[in-house]
Amino acid sequence: MTVEPPEPNPRSCTHKDFIRLFLESEKDLLRYVMVIVPNVADARDIVQETAVALWDKIDRYDPDKPFAPWACRFALNEAKMFLRKKSRQYRLADEVVNLLEIERMENSERLDARKHFLKECLKVLPKKNADLVNEYYFNELSVEELGKHFERSVEAVYKTLQRVRHALHSCIENKLQLEAKL
Amino acid sequence: MKKDELRNLIDAHLCENLDAEAVKKLSDYLAQNAEARKLYLEMTDLHANLAVDETLWVNQPEPFDKTEVVAFSSFRSFIPWALAASVVFLLSLFLFPKPKEVQTFALIKDSYSATWEGGDLTTAVGSRLANGTLHLAEGLATLKFDSGAEVTLEAPVSLRLIDSMKCELTNGTAVTYVPESALGFRIITPEADIVDYGTRFSVTVFEETGETHTRVMEGKVKVEYNQSDLIVELNAGQRHTIQVKGMVTAEEENHQELDTMQDKPLEHGADWTFFETSKGAFVGRIPNHLFFTDDKEVVNLFRDTYVGGFHNQNSDILLLVKNAISQGPMNRKAYIEFDLSQIDRSGIQEADLLLHFAPSGWGLASHLPDCTFKVFGLAGEVPNWDEANLGDTFPGNPKIVHLGSFVLPKGVQKGRFGVRTENLTNFLKSHPSSEISFMVMRETKETEEGGLVHGFASRRHPSLPAPTLAIRLAP
Numbered sequence: 170m171t172v173e174p175p176e177p178n179p180r181s182c183t184h185k186d187f188i189r190l191f192l193e194s195e196k197d198l199l200r201y202v203m204v205i206v207p208n209v210a211d212a213r214d215i216v217q218e219t220a221v222a223l224w225d226k227i228d229r230y231d232p233d234k235p236f237a238p239w240a241c242r243f244a245l246n247e248a249k250m251f252l253r254k255k256s257r258q259y260r261l262a263d264e265v266v267n268l269l270e271i272e273r274m275e276n277s278e279r280l281d282a283r284k285h286f287l288k289e290c291l292k293v294l295p296k297k298n299a300d301l302v303n304e305y306y307f308n309e310l311s312v313e314e315l316g317k318h319f320e321r322s323v324e325a326v327y328k329t330l331q332r333v334r335h336a337l338h339s340c341i342e343n344k345l346q347l348e349a350k351l
Numbered sequence: 352m353k354k355d356e357l358r359n360l361i362d363a364h365l366c367e368n369l370d371a372e373a374v375k376k377l378s379d380y381l382a383q384n385a386e387a388r389k390l391y392l393e394m395t396d397l398h399a400n401l402a403v404d405e406t407l408w409v410n411q412p413e414p415f416d417k418t419e420v421v422a423f424s425s426f427r428s429f430i431p432w433a434l435a436a437s438v439v440f441l442l443s444l445f446l447f448p449k450p451k452e453v454q455t456f457a458l459i460k461d462s463y464s465a466t467w468e469g470g471d472l473t474t475a476v477g478s479r480l481a482n483g484t485l486h487l488a489e490g491l492a493t494l495k496f497d498s499g500a501e502v503t504l505e506a507p508v509s510l511r512l513i514d515s516m517k518c519e520l521t522n523g524t525a526v527t528y529v530p531e532s533a534l535g536f537r538i539i540t541p542e543a544d545i546v547d548y549g550t551r552f553s554v555t556v557f558e559e560t561g562e563t564h565t566r567v568m569e570g571k572v573k574v575e576y577n578q579s580d581l582i583v584e585l586n587a588g589q590r591h592t593i594q595v596k597g598m599v600t601a602e603e604e605n606h607q608e609l610d611t612m613q614d615k616p617l618e619h620g621a622d623w624t625f626f627e628t629s630k631g632a633f634v635g636r637i638p639n640h641l642f643f644t645d646d647k648e649v650v651n652l653f654r655d656t657y658v659g660g661f662h663n664q665n666s667d668i669l670l671l672v673k674n675a676i677s678q679g680p681m682n683r684k685a686y687i688e689f690d691l692s693q694i695d696r697s698g699i700q701e702a703d704l705l706l707h708f709a710p711s712g713w714g715l716a717s718h719l720p721d722c723t724f725k726v727f728g729l730a731g732e733v734p735n736w737d738e739a740n741l742g743d744t745f746p747g748n749p750k751i752v753h754l755g756s757f758v759l760p761k762g763v764q765k766g767r768f769g770v771r772t773e774n775l776t777n778f779l780k781s782h783p784s785s786e787i788s789f790m791v792m793r794e795t796k797e798t799e800e801g802g803l804v805h806g807f808a809s810r811r812h813p814s815l816p817a818p819t820l821a822i823r824l825a826p
Contacts, residue, residue: 196403203399204392207365212399246475253467253474259371261378265388269381272388280396287400288407306401312366331362338358338397 187227191220194237198244200280204273205266206248209309215251219244238274245270283341290340298333305330352380354390361391365398455479456515460501462492472512484511487523499532500547505710509558513539522558527551529570542593544575550587566590566814588813619703619821627817629690629786631809632741633670635683668813669711669806672724674793683804684792686729686736686745687818692785698825699780703771704754705819706791710764711806719803722759722795726770727751728778729788736788751790754778759805768807779822 198219202212222243223230230239252260261269273280291299301319304310312330316323352360360377363369369377381387400407457480466489467474474485480494487506494502498515508523518525519539529536529547538545540556540563550570556563565574567585574583574591585591619625670685704726731750755770779787793805808815 199403200396200399203402204395207395207398208367209399209402212403246473250467250474253465256371259369259374261374262382265378265381269388269392272385273392276389276392280392283393283396284400284404287397291407302401307405327366327368330366331359334362334365334394334397335358338394341393341397 186232187224190236191223191240194240197237198240201241201273202244202248204269205245205261206251211251212248215247216244219247222247241274283345286341286344287337289344290337293340294333294336298329298336301326301329302333352387357387357390358394361394365395455481456498457494457496457512460493460495465489465492465506480512482512482514484509496533496536498536499530500536501528502526502538503528520554520556522556524553524555526553540593541577543577546573546575548572552585560594563593564590565592568813590814619823622826623703623821623823624694626689626691626820626822628687628810628819630688630736630738630788631670631685631811631818632736632738633672633683633685634741634743634745635671635673635681668809668811669709670791670809670818671711671804671806672791672793673804674796676797681804684745684790685807686738686741686788686790688736688738688786688788689820690786691779691820691822694822694824696780696782696785699776699822700825701771701823702776702779703769703821704775704789705767705769705816705821706807707767707812707815707818708759708765708805708807709812709815711804719797720795722793722805723756724759724768724805725756725792725794726754726775727790727792728754728775728782729790730778730782733784733788735786745790749788752778754789756794764803764805779820 195216198216199209199212202215202219203209206212206215219240223240226243230236249266252266260266291302294302301315304315304318305312310318312323312326315321316326319326321329357377357380360369360373360380363373364377381391459474459476459478459480462474462476465474465487468486468488472478472480472483472485474492485492485494485504487504487508487510489506491506492504494504494510494512496502496515496518500516502510502518503526504510505524505526508525509521510523510525511519511521513519516533516535517537517539521541525538527536527538527547528551529549531549534547534549536547538547538554540554541561542563545552545554545565548571550572551568552570552572553566553568554563565572565585567587567589569587571587572585574585574593576582576593583591670687671683672685673681673683675681728751729749730752732747733749734747736746752774754775755772757768757770759766759768791807797803808817810817
């Protein structure tokens with residue numbers, strides 16, 4: 170019996186494929202990164218760095234496997250490197266970050282399901298709160314800018330954003346429970 | 352912790368509004384509570400989705416009047432531009448030729464409580480390293496070069512990697528182990544090249560003064576001066592200092608020389624007598640302490656061959672002292688004993704207890720403020736304690752008498768400290784026995800867990816002086 174020599178490892182992904190795969194996964198990468206780096210601007214920088222690292226290692230990507238989980242590992246590495254530059258006092262302990270990273274992977278389907286209901290919950294927010302959240306997240310205005318515009322203190326803006334997030338979280342919980350009963 | 356409190360903490364964390372104490376509270380709670388982590392993941396994902404997924408906002412209320420505040424122009428109008436920018440960024444990866452494969456020649460073998468700052472190399476354990484610079488701000492990290500050489504960095508330190516046989520130390524301490532395969536391994540410093548001939552040695556560069564200290568634990572190294580043709584050969588037990596103005600040639604290990612720049616000269620004249628400890632040990636030995644694994648290389652961190660013999664018992668060249676947040680055996684206190692049977696103690700006029708501190712390599716200095724240490728004399732019924740078998744508690748129940756205190760400023764881990772008080776003199780004079788024991792403890796607790804373990808040289812330390820009692824007797 171003869172054994173065929175292994176095929177040379179072909180380039181697994183063209184430039185065009187890579188751009189497509191990366192853009193498809195970009196939001197997921199941001200979601201993963203923001204588990205440990207909640208600031209969206211920092212997370213965008215990290216994901217941009219990740220793109221460089223991914224392209225550098227693209228030869229190791231197996232196109233038969235999903236791209237996002239492979240890319241996530243790079244993104245999380247970049248995020249951890251970013252964290253190390255931050256004062257230890259102002260970040261979660263390394264072992265907690267590791268636990269969150271593992272459990273984020275394990276819970277990805279559950280979190281995707283929650284995301285599905287988030288869109289519905291946003292639709293039922295009172296207009297004033299929806300406007301505030303919209304400006305904060307979508308138009309990326311600072312809390313100070315929002316305070317000025319809505320004629321509220323910075324503290325009040327923080328509190329409102331906090332209440333809205335809690336309301337959205339509860340709304341998602343309710344919808345999941347309702348679905349479970351059906 | 353109640354769920355509301357946890358939610359508020361997580362929420363404030365998402366907005367980066369937590370102070371250090373609150374971050375620690377959240378971190379500790381997450382570490383021990385799976386439900387809390389579940390909530391954390393849900394809340395961070397909600398926050399992330401709101402921030403990054405513009406599809407959630409389709410059909411949402413229109414943003415307020417754009418003419419009202421120019422700065423409030425909708426981000427939505429930027430989306431096509433943002434997407435275009437992403438694509439341009441990605442395309443830029445391809446338009447420029449992919450750089451030549453970077454040649455790596457070392458890896459980060461291990462790190463302990465390491466915090467890296469700046470630098471242009473990846474710093475995860477296991478990362479392959481190419482030419483570039485590392486800045487270790489806290490902790491320890493061991494690099495393994497492909498040549499076989501291993502360099503342990505002690506923070507704060509800056510090292511530039513050049514190739515598998517060369518690196519440049521611009522600041523801080525590097526402890527190097529060179530096997531046969533890497534004979535000739537070179538550490539370049541601002542003043543000299545340290546060339547290794549199969550050995551274990553440390554180099555410290557003081558960036559501010561330009562001083563370079565080389566100390567050989569085993570084998571042989573050569574120090575090749577940059578500014579002259581001078582080459583100094585150092586053997587085991589020798590150290591060498593290069594000062595920017597002038598040179599100090601190799602000398603045998605000098606036990607009066609202190610391994611720090613902060614020491615003042617000893618202020619003891621000819622009428623003083625010096626006694627080294629006859630015993631020294633500490634309570635609070637922890638089996639399988641962080642640094643004691645089965646990896647023998649870890650032992651190298653202690654720069655001392657004796658340590659291997661005390662595997663799983665912590666350092667024995669240093670007497671360790673710690674006051675942790677938590678209760679437990681990690682709260683170490685050191686005990687020392689002097690035999691003063693050779694002198695007439697009634698003639699003691701003045702006494703000075705000298706302890707030589709050195710980095711233990713354990714814990715983070717940043718978790719401690721200025722540290723006050725207290726020295727107590729043991730009085731009453733003091734048992735004849737055994738330094739080889741001092742367990743987690745000191746035997747018997749002797750009285751303790753406070754004799755004095757001293758302070759190590761935050762971040763200082765080495766130098767000579769001690770007490771020179773009337774209480775000490777009187778205690779020595781009035782003690783019923785000529786064998787006199789002291790206990791040294793740190794009064795200051797760490798502010799966060801994992802704080803620095805202080806250590807001072809025991810009588811077994813290969814280079815630093817043992818705990819010493821300097822006594823001035825009546826003429």
